[in-house]
Amino acid sequence: MMILTATPHMAVWGKWLGDALGTNAAGASAGNALFGIFLSLIVYLIGQWLFKIGKGFFLFQPLFVGMVLGIFILYLMARAFGTDTATFYKSAYLPGGNIIFWFLNPATIAFAIPLYRRNDVVKRFWLEIVLALIIGLVISLFIIYYAAKLFGLDKVGIASMLPQAATTAIAMPIATAIGGNAAVTAMACILNAVIIYALGDWLVKFFRINNDPIGAGLGLGTAGHTVGSAKALQLGSIQGSMASIAVVIISIVVDIVVPPFATMMGLR
Amino acid sequence: MAANKDVEKVDLAEEKPASPILIQMGIFAAILFVSSLISPLFPASFPVPTPVIGLVILYALLASHIVKLRNVEKFGDFMISLIAFLFVPSGIQLAASLDILKTQGVQIVVVVLIATIVLLVVVAYTAAFLIRIRKNVFHRNVDVDDD
Structure with missing residues (x-):
């Protein structure tokens, strides 16, 4: 929250973002699940796009790109919010990530x-x-x-x-x-x-x-x-x-x- | 070969349309629910998770013709086509264990890379070897129609 609360104007935005990401109240609250779903989709689609323009280069496989890019974005955002990556991951990403993760059950069946x-x-x-x-x-x-x-x-x-x-x-x-x-x-x-x-x-x-x-x-x-x-x-x-x-x-x-x-x- | 013809016959004989997608999802949901009731019955020393039980149940239902392919195919193939995307949260989950990677990270990643290749190659070669034994020692037909 350090950067985002630099000015009073920013504090409003910080609270708004923090509510959505669940990083307010010391990261205890469960955030908005949409962030996790949205981030997963975006990084995977970027991976698909890279894979297409990279003519199928193996390191551009969408799952691999999605994983590396997703972790990197969470790492950067955690630093911007002044928490560590694991805490930020749990409060901001996990609620949405868990919803996608659940669908591995029917997919396995x-x-x-x-x-x-x-x-x-x-x-x-x-x-x-x-x-x-x-x-x-x-x-x-x-x-x-x-x-x-x-x-x-x-x-x-x-x-x-x-x-x-x-x-x-x-x-x-x-x-x-x-x-x-x-x-x-x-x-x-x-x-x-x-x-x-x-x-x-x-x-x-x-x-x-x-x-x-x-x-x-x-x-x-x-x-x-x-x-x-x-x-x-x-x-x-x-x-x-x-x-x-x-x-x-x-x-x-x-x-x-x-x-x-x-x-x-x-x-x- | 005969069994294969059977399966095909079942598909072709019934030219009924695929079940509505909500029915298909309902079948998956019902199987998941029953599996989640069975899973805790296994002892902690022999865990069998819900989706693995569900896979076995759906296979048994298909093999006994209680559930037809047209009842589950559309939704099932759709879920399988999504599998790489569904794994993205699992991949990002590594963000929570970055500190494990800090201490022994490189060695662990290298050993996992080796283990993955070893499992793939050893299992594949073992199976190919056993099938060659079936062909050369027991003189059985091992041809399968590929597509």
Whole structure:
């Protein structure tokens, strides 16, 4: 509020803006939800526009641009209001952000539709699907564990890295249970989606993953959660169906496999 | 292959128009509501969140033909087309944990980047390997019609 209350005239504006953003009363009140919705839309649309004029340059993917630009705008506004970014985020952005966030519930359920459209593949390959996810996750856990150790993460950091293949709502409690930091795990899950969204096409091409459409779908669903499933749908109906089933099954596999793995590695 | 024909037959045989969008939303809302009642029944050591249960319920309803594709397709495909935008608040959520990034930030981001690539490649190759075993060891047909 420091800058905005510089003059009496500004104080009126400051109160008006502060009411809308929920930063008055020491940031305790819930602000106007419209700000969060509006900011999300604007930064995403800017991302779409950049992606179009940048001829599909991977760093201009709308989700990535939206995230970086959104955080940067919140950071600048927090400084202008004289609070820290986290507080400003909670009071000004979160009410609107939560409304958009809620719609991830029906959007996740909707992935049953591409899954059912290729029910023929699910019925024929269910054993390979389940086995690939279990074996693939166990191998990945070892690599992730040693990679985290190599980069000097402490025990809490390593434990936070292990459950990230599951959907956020499953990964967070498991991270806490094995001695990790749930906030770091949530961050990992979000970054998974952003990374797959930005680099997915390139990675699929580089590792020639699409040679096997079932493998491509399972990999994208595991690594990129529902965003990976949307990416997989662009490759084809089999990939989309496999990614949708991977999101569900990998979450349950993480539920079962990660706690004993953490015990085995002496993390708890 | 036969199952695929079944699915197609179901779609083609009923040339009834898609359900009104409010009905479609109502089906999603009902599934979400039931899922939110089931989710807390799981123990804290084995969490299964609401949307994951909802996905399984909708799949089961579609597979048992209780709900037809035309009842949910329009709204469902619309929601899926929005998924990247719906993730924007999750991305911006990182604004609340910028202080975690300050201490171990670079290492964490690098490890997550590695983990993402490892999960994608290892799972994809494992699946391709298992399917090759099915083809070469058990001599089963593994052709799927792509589109």
